Amino acid sequence: MHMGSQIHATLNEYAGILLEHIPAGVALFDARDFCLLAANQRFYHFIQTHLDASRESDTLIGHPLAEWLPAADAAEAAALVALFRTVSETGLPYQAEEYAVRLPNRNLVYWNWSLHPVPDEQGHTIHLALYGRDVTASVLARHQVEEAHVSLTRLHTTTVAARQQLKVIETVARSARASLDTRSIGQAAVDAISASLQPLRLSLHVADPRQQALRLLCLSSTQARDAGLPSLEYISYDSPLIAAQARKGYDPILVENVQDVVASGMLPGDLPLLTPDMRGFICIPLWLKDHFEGTLSASFPEPVHPHGPEVQTLLGCSPHLTAALAHARLHAAVEDERARLRAILDQLPEGILLVEAADGTINYANAAAAAILGLPLHDLVGTTFHQHAQGNAHDDTPSRHALPWNFVVIRALCGETASGQETVVWQPDGSTLSILSSSAPLRNQEGVITGALLVFQDITAQKRLEHEKNAFLSLASHELRTPITAIMGFAEILQLSAEQEQRLNPASQRALLAQIVAQSDHLTRLIEEMFDLTRLENAQLSLHCDWHDLLAMLNEVIASQNITAHGQSIQLVVQGCAATEPVRGYFDEQRIRQIMNNLISNAVKYSPTGSSIEVGLQCTSESPEEALLWVRDHGIGIPAHELPLIFERFHRASNLDQAMSGLGLGLYLVKELVARHAGRVWVESVEGQGSIFYVLLPLQRKA
Numbered sequence: 001m002h003m004g005s006q007i008h009a010t011l012n013e014y015a016g017i018l019l020e021h022i023p024a025g026v027a028l029f030d031a032r033d034f035c036l037l038a039a040n041q042r043f044y045h046f047i048q049t050h051l052d053a054s055r056e057s058d059t060l061i062g063h064p065l066a067e068w069l070p071a072a073d074a075a076e077a078a079a080l081v082a083l084f085r086t087v088s089e090t091g092l093p094y095q096a097e098e099y100a101v102r103l104p105n106r107n108l109v110y111w112n113w114s115l116h117p118v119p120d121e122q123g124h125t126i127h128l129a130l131y132g133r134d135v136t137a138s139v140l141a142r143h144q145v146e147e148a149h150v151s152l153t154r155l156h157t158t159t160v161a162a163r164q165q166l167k168v169i170e171t172v173a174r175s176a177r178a179s180l181d182t183r184s185i186g187q188a189a190v191d192a193i194s195a196s197l198q199p200l201r202l203s204l205h206v207a208d209p210r211q212q213a214l215r216l217l218c219l220s221s222t223q224a225r226d227a228g229l230p231s232l233e234y235i236s237y238d239s240p241l242i243a244a245q246a247r248k249g250y251d252p253i254l255v256e257n258v259q260d261v262v263a264s265g266m267l268p269g270d271l272p273l274l275t276p277d278m279r280g281f282i283c284i285p286l287w288l289k290d291h292f293e294g295t296l297s298a299s300f301p302e303p304v305h306p307h308g309p310e311v312q313t314l315l316g317c318s319p320h321l322t323a324a325l326a327h328a329r330l331h332a333a334v335e336d337e338r339a340r341l342r343a344i345l346d347q348l349p350e351g352i353l354l355v356e357a358a359d360g361t362i363n364y365a366n367a368a369a370a371a372i373l374g375l376p377l378h379d380l381v382g383t384t385f386h387q388h389a390q391g392n393a394h395d396d397t398p399s400r401h402a403l404p405w406n407f408v409v410i411r412a413l414c415g416e417t418a419s420g421q422e423t424v425v426w427q428p429d430g431s432t433l434s435i436l437s438s439s440a441p442l443r444n445q446e447g448v449i450t451g452a453l454l455v456f457q458d459i460t461a462q463k464r465l466e467h468e469k470n471a472f473l474s475l476a477s478h479e480l481r482t483p484i485t486a487i488m489g490f491a492e493i494l495q496l497s498a499e500q501e502q503r504l505n506p507a508s509q510r511a512l513l514a515q516i517v518a519q520s521d522h523l524t525r526l527i528e529e530m531f532d533l534t535r536l537e538n539a540q541l542s543l544h545c546d547w548h549d550l551l552a553m554l555n556e557v558i559a560s561q562n563i564t565a566h567g568q569s570i571q572l573v574v575q576g577c578a579a580t581e582p583v584r585g586y587f588d589e590q591r592i593r594q595i596m597n598n599l600i601s602n603a604v605k606y607s608p609t610g611s612s613i614e615v616g617l618q619c620t621s622e623s624p625e626e627a628l629l630w631v632r633d634h635g636i637g638i639p640a641h642e643l644p645l646i647f648e649r650f651h652r653a654s655n656l657d658q659a660m661s662g663l664g665l666g667l668y669l670v671k672e673l674v675a676r677h678a679g680r681v682w683v684e685s686v687e688g689q690g691s692i693f694y695v696l697l698p699l700q701r702k703a
């Protein structure tokens with residue numbers, strides 16, 4: 001106790017010193033009028049710097065607070081006075097943390113201050129003690145730390161966003177490098193961008209210049225009601241949609257806030273695809289040099305900014321997507337070209353084989369090649385060419401021989417170019433074809449032989465024709481010479497008899513002259529046949545049709561044939577109509593006469609003397625529009641296997657006697673002339689027994 005009062009006495013003694021050295025401003029106010037009663041230097045100093053540097057401490061002491069507070073900030077002064085009053089009235093202390101005070105030089109200082117009620121012995125607040133400490137330095141230091149933190153946080157956010165953008169771009173670039181399929185590249189891009197930016201809708205369209213439209217490649221949409229919006233499948237170049245307009249320029253189209261633009265009237269509010277939740281919109285036209293490849297469009301629920309992550313990410317992805325689309329376009333163009341070339345090769349009538357130099361594999365053969373070699377296409381492509389030796393392709397016996405076309409391939413693989421070489425192909429069924437082959441080595445850019453190209457043409461038909469023509473020429477010269485020799489022989493006999501005055505008797509003379517006339521007729525017929533053949537081949541044979549009596553014509557033909565027949569009797573049989581009534585028909589009388597003459601003279605030629613020949617005509621009321629004609633003989637007949645060939649030109653059956661003259665043209669002309677009358681000809685024959693040739697002839701005039 002003694003000790004305590006001693007300390008108290010010592011404190012009183014040093015209170016002044018303590019108050020002056022305490023690192024805080026201390027002041028005592030009257031609790032009723034808020035007059036400043038006492039303060040330490042630090043308080044004065046603060047008030048002076050805060051208010052007015054020239055203000056002396058004696059103008060403060062004894063003066064109420066309201067008087068010396070700065071008048072400029074009346075509201076703040078009033079608030080302070082109110083605060084003092086509250087503390088005085090309530091007896092509760094007030095504490096202010098980091099109270100900011102603006103100095104006349106505009107700088108801010110911060111104070112932590114508190115106002116404490118000082119009660120008298122009855123507990124009434126008689127004084128107010130203010131205690132204030134300048135915390136400006138620590139506040140400013142903290143502010144600096146906070147600012148540094150804010151800018152660091154901002155930097156971090158930007159870095160994270162940039163990293164995120166790079167990740168998306170990297171994903172798109174990687175998928176573009178790893179895949180050739182544009183759809184999967186597009187989908188990877190759309191997925192990566194969507195996951196990072198959360199757009200309302202993101203679409204990648206490919207330009208389709210042929211359709212004059214943008215075709216949807218990939219879409220990502222979070223809008224559940226997309227089904228109700230116009231389809232994005234095809235956007236015509238004429239469409240009012242921004243994506244369609246984007247192709248008119250190279251620059252991206254950026255609408256920071258669609259709703260603002262609509263509100264300002266610059267865009268119509270009824271734009272297709274515009275939804276109330278849509279804010280930002282970006283559309284990037286994808287150009288590769290001067291080629292418009294497509295568009296990348298995205299809409300967002302928040303506004304977008306030119307330097308924002310949305311624009312930056314989409315712009316970062318766009319070169320990769322452009323490259324992928326261009327690549328797909330060029331690839332498709334090459335594929336198209338390849339398919340076209342392949343279609344051309346597939347359709348060519350010439351056989352084409354491509355053989356690999358490395359192992360002799362046939363890596364391409366067209367249908368014509370397969371047909372000429374007599375193998376199914378799948379037995380040819382993928383096999384090696386030397387597998388196709390004579391005999392079975394799957395038979396590896398040593399007796400197999402390489403086929404002639406194998407040598408052509410080998411020569412091409414050795415670098416030799418050959419054209420127009422005639423060779424023979426043995427088909428698996430044993431038949432042979434004549435082919436004309438050309439071959440050439442295929443070289444790569446370095447000139448190394450990588451394969452062989454073999455082109456071959458089936459010239460069997462031409463060969464056969466050539467052969468037939470040669471045979472025909474020798475036959476024709478022989479056939480023409482025979483009547484000429486006979487005519488000359490008979491003429492010489494007549495001439496000699498006239499010169500030597502050993503006149504032949506009139507009967508012999510008549511017989512010789514009759515022979516000359518008959519041989520001349522034969523010669524004329526041969527020459528006419530040849531002319532007709534030429535006319536037919538040159539499409540110059542025309543009919544001169546009119547109404548004629550078929551029955552009368554037949555009677556005339558039979559009468560004249562009976563005169564020249566070799567002892568055969570030629571009879572007319574009429575069925576289905578009266579033999580005395582005319583049978584009217586619309587035909588070329590000369591040509592139908594020629595047809596019947598041909599058939600009857602063949603019957604005469606190929607049947608024995610004394611046999612009978614029947615010429616028939618059937619004309620029924622059931623089918624008055626046509627007549628059936630036939631010529632039946634009991635001659636040598638035609639071998640069954642040759643029946644299908646008998647109407648072909650130059651074909652003469654194998655059962656003929658050498659002495660039986662003819663060019664093998666008569667039946668061919670019959671068939672062609674009947675066909676021109678829209679009729680039909682056929683034969684029934686048994687070798688050694690005889691033949692019947694039928695002609696079905698339309699009688700009506702065709703419209």
Ligand code: ADP
Nearest residue numbers: 602603606637652653662663664665666667668
């Ligand atoms: P060709 O001048 O040889 O008679 P065609 O074209 O008239 O020529 O006849 C072709 C071939 O048809 C004849 O060579 C013959 O082999 C056969 N042929 C035609 N008519 C008869 C027939 N009535 N009887 C037997 N064979 C016939």
